[in-house]
Amino acid sequence: MTIQTHILGYPRIGAKRELKFACEAYWKNETSQTEFLEKAYAVEASNWQAQIDAGTSLLTVGDFVLYDSILTHAVRLGVIPARFHEASKLNQIDQQFYLARGRAPNCSDVAALEMTKWFDTNYHYLVPELDSAQTFNADFSELYAQVDRAKTLKQPLKVVVPGLLTFLYLSRIVDQQQSSEVQDHHKEHDCECGHEHAELAADKATLQFVDALIPIYAKLFDELSARGVEYVQVDEPILVLDLAPEWQAAFERVYHLLQRRDALKLIITTYFETLGENLNLAVNLPVAGLHIDISREKAGEFFWKKVIDQLPSHKILSLGVINGRSVWASDLVKLDEIVQTAQKTLADRLWLSTGCSLLHVPVDLSSETVPSNIDGKLAFARQKLDELVALASGNIYVNEKLSKAAEHSFDLVAQSRPEAFEIRFKAQQEKFNLPLIPTTTIGSFPQTTEIRAARAAWNKGQLSDADYETAMKKEIAYAIEQQVALGLDVLVHGEAERTDMVEYFASLLDGFWLSKFGWVQSYGSRCVRPPIIVADISRPNAMTVKWIEYANSLSDKIVKGMLTGPVTILNWSFPPAHRTRREVCLQLAEAIRLEVSDLQTAGVEIIQIDEAAFREGLPLRKADRPEYWDWAVKSFKHCSSSAKLDTQIHTHMCYSDFKDCLAEITAMDADVITIETSRSGLQLLEVFHQQGYPNAIGPGVYDIHSPRTPSSENMRSVIDGALKTIPAERLWVNPDCGLKTRNWAETKAALTELVKMAKEIRKELEAA
Numbered sequence: 123m124t125i126q127t128h129i130l131g132y133p134r135i136g137a138k139r140e141l142k143f144a145c146e147a148y149w150k151n152e153t154s155q156t157e158f159l160e161k162a163y164a165v166e167a168s169n170w171q172a173q174i175d176a177g178t179s180l181l182t183v184g185d186f187v188l189y190d191s192i193l194t195h196a197v198r199l200g201v202i203p204a205r206f207h208e209a210s211k212l213n214q215i216d217q218q219f220y221l222a223r224g225r226a227p228n229c230s231d232v233a234a235l236e237m238t239k240w241f242d243t244n245y246h247y248l249v250p251e252l253d254s255a256q257t258f259n260a261d262f263s264e265l266y267a268q269v270d271r272a273k274t275l276k277q278p279l280k281v282v283v284p285g286l287l288t289f290l291y292l293s294r295i296v297d298q299q300q301s302s303e304v305q306d307h308h309k310e311h312d313c314e315c316g317h318e319h320a321e322l323a324a325d326k327a328t329l330q331f332v333d334a335l336i337p338i339y340a341k342l343f344d345e346l347s348a349r350g351v352e353y354v355q356v357d358e359p360i361l362v363l364d365l366a367p368e369w370q371a372a373f374e375r376v377y378h379l380l381q382r383r384d385a386l387k388l389i390i391t392t393y394f395e396t397l398g399e400n401l402n403l404a405v406n407l408p409v410a411g412l413h414i415d416i417s418r419e420k421a422g423e424f425f426w427k428k429v430i431d432q433l434p435s436h437k438i439l440s441l442g443v444i445n446g447r448s449v450w451a452s453d454l455v456k457l458d459e460i461v462q463t464a465q466k467t468l469a470d471r472l473w474l475s476t477g478c479s480l481l482h483v484p485v486d487l488s489s490e491t492v493p494s495n496i497d498g499k500l501a502f503a504r505q506k507l508d509e510l511v512a513l514a515s516g517n518i519y520v521n522e523k524l525s526k527a528a529e530h531s532f533d534l535v536a537q538s539r540p541e542a543f544e545i546r547f548k549a550q551q552e553k554f555n556l557p558l559i560p561t562t563t564i565g566s567f568p569q570t571t572e573i574r575a576a577r578a579a580w581n582k583g584q585l586s587d588a589d590y591e592t593a594m595k596k597e598i599a600y601a602i603e604q605q606v607a608l609g610l611d612v613l614v615h616g617e618a619e620r621t622d623m624v625e626y627f628a629s630l631l632d633g634f635w636l637s638k639f640g641w642v643q644s645y646g647s648r649c650v651r652p653p654i655i656v657a658d659i660s661r662p663n664a665m666t667v668k669w670i671e672y673a674n675s676l677s678d679k680i681v682k683g684m685l686t687g688p689v690t691i692l693n694w695s696f697p698p699a700h701r702t703r704r705e706v707c708l709q710l711a712e713a714i715r716l717e718v719s720d721l722q723t724a725g726v727e728i729i730q731i732d733e734a735a736f737r738e739g740l741p742l743r744k745a746d747r748p749e750y751w752d753w754a755v756k757s758f759k760h761c762s763s764s765a766k767l768d769t770q771i772h773t774h775m776c777y778s779d780f781k782d783c784l785a786e787i788t789a790m791d792a793d794v795i796t797i798e799t800s801r802s803g804l805q806l807l808e809v810f811h812q813q814g815y816p817n818a819i820g821p822g823v824y825d826i827h828s829p830r831t832p833s834s835e836n837m838r839s840v841i842d843g844a845l846k847t848i849p850a851e852r853l854w855v856n857p858d859c860g861l862k863t864r865n866w867a868e869t870k871a872a873l874t875e876l877v878k879m880a881k882e883i884r885k886e887l888e889a890a
């Protein structure tokens with residue numbers, strides 16, 4: 123007997139990023155909406171074809187959206203904030219883009235919706251804004267059209283819909299005034315920042331909208347049923363979070379009221395974690411089935427068995443056996459044991475699936491040239507479909523290559539700097555003799571077209587190594603010259619040689635594989651290509667020394683060495699199959715520690731170790747967080763431990779929401795931390811005021827995501843505010859983040875203001 127199979131979703135960017143290019147061409151007005159939609163629907167069709175070719179039992183419909191699922195759902199529910207009132211002129215296609223990008227044809231530019239990380243993934247969703255007097259005006263005709271397109275394929279269908287409660291949980295209530303003040307941080311920018319300006323929203327007050335939404339969902343389900351749809355996948359991933367009692371109660375009420383009396387079957391889907399305390403609640407909701415993700419279970423947990431034990435005897439259980447977030451092939455033999463056990467109890471009520479949507483992995487391995495050490499060990503989305511079907515039909519095969527996984531476990535005695543901050547800082551101050559509130563930048567300077575062209579030519583073999591090096595050195599020299607002219611106190615080399623702050627290091631360390639087409643959607647049309655950690659990590663050669671040394675030779679000023687920290691490298695890569703994140707992080711830390719050491723030997727006196735994604739790997743459940751912090755902090759301290767007393771270690775984070783982790787940030791014990799502040803100054807100062815921070819800080823005085831020249835007054839207010847809680851001796855002045863996405867004219871204008879402002883304050887401080 124073949125078990126029913128389905129997936130929770132398929133990557134929508136397309137194997138060759140077709141949707142990305144189609145969107146961008148459409149936004150630039152190079153194609154009509156009709157032409158654009160043709161291209162988009164071709165990707166949708168090929169996603170369905172992949173499922174048909176593989177032989178999954180149900181075709182998943184509705185997971186394909188043009189920008190983001192939550193955004194699409196918001197638009198279909200008529201949740202359009204007041205500042206987008208001109209959206210009434212647009213159809214739903216353009217409405218989505220207007221909300222996401224803050225611009226649309228014949229409409230005024232307004233601040234885009236904020237976006238934030240989708241659970242603990244590196245995907246970002248758009249946060250719907252509900253007005254306190256929100257009404258809903260639902261129009262699901264685009265979804266019905268999608269169902270109609272799918273119906274032509276004559277397959278059993280399952281339609282995906284964001285669950286009512288997850289939708290509300292992820293939305294936030296914004297009153298009119300606040301909403302016009304929402305900043306345009308994410309409008310059309312191209313940065314790598316950890317977009318963590320808000321954790322998942324969870325506003326209790328959003329529960330007030332439950333009653334208004336119930337009839338809308340009921341009608342939606344009726345319509346789907348009338349169209350012959352048999353199953354609806356109702357995504358309620360918030361069921362894996364630590365839910366407050368009012369949210370738990372809302373689940374019971376909502377699904378009681380949405381109970382179906384017709385043939386339509388609702389399957390509640392959860393993923394990214396086990397159900398934990400919500401187990402009882404989830405299994406007893408009055409729906410036809412439940413989906414759980416078993417791929418995140420801890421070793422020996424067997425939570426899925428508890429689910430089977432407690433599941434009412436008429437319900438379907440969809441077991442998410444294929445890890446939807448891993449790029450590694452599944453061990454089908456091991457999974458088959460689980461399937462057989464589950465089947466004994468469930469018989470044909472057992473379905474098999476991917477743990478979560480395949481959105482989080484690259485599309486297809488078949489166009490890659492895989493190195494021999496990992497050949498046969500990987501599986502991207504398309505390959506996962508085959509695994510799923512093999513498992514369901516019992517045609518499992520032993521993957522010899524997997525059993526030969528030779529990774530050995532790794533541990534090291536994590537070290538830290540022996541001297542206390544006060545002693546180090548004093549030695550550093552005496553050595554550097556910097557002015558009060560020294561000025562600096564975060565590392566990168568504009569990645570110009572010339573830089574990109576040189577790198578592209580070098581990658582294609584059209585530019586020799588020597589010529590490429592010369593070209594990069596020219597850029598470094600230019601950056602140094604500009605900084606000297608601007609009068610900055612501590613300089614950077616500008617990172618011309620780096621495409622990306624993680625990829626650069628991944629390409630030079632042993633133990634990584636960089637795929638060619640392994641793109642994963644980050645948000646909208648933005649894709650990232652995370653490096654894949656395939657083996658033990660080691661550092662064959664120094665990675666940054668030659669560039670920094672060269673920059674250092676060009677002026678009398680101090681040039682900061684610039685490294686990416688171990689936690690960030692790990693969080694923005696695909697982890698290996700069989701090792702814990704902790705082990706991998708410590709290995710990375712050791713590699714970075716050696717680099718710190720080499721930089722120091724080469725005469726570099728300040729070294730910045732960026733930890734832009736330090737908070738990103740934070741587990742969803744509070745109970746799991748201390749363990750994460752333990753190894754994350756340990757790793758950072760370990761890589762700075764090779765710094766001498768008078769070598770100054772900086773770190774940088776592009777967010778400042780430290781409410782819940784200032785203790786851990788403090789424990790990292792960097793001499794100086796530069797952070798994002800300009801958009802959340804008050805909040806930041808409050809946290810630092812209440813909890814105190816002993817080391818030095820550089821609060822970002824302006825938002826680098828805006829092309830506008832920042833005003834002196836705004837920049838000043840950040841420093842004036844900071845001076846109330848941080849003594850001038852421990853304060854630095856810098857922008858929010860790196861400047862790679864800006865051009866030189868904008869950069870010079872902004873930094874001229876910054877230096878001027880710092881000098882004024884410095885004068886006042888010295889006079890006082």
Ligand SMILES: [Zn+2]
Pocket residue numbers: 315564734774775776858859860
């Ligand atoms: Zn940053």
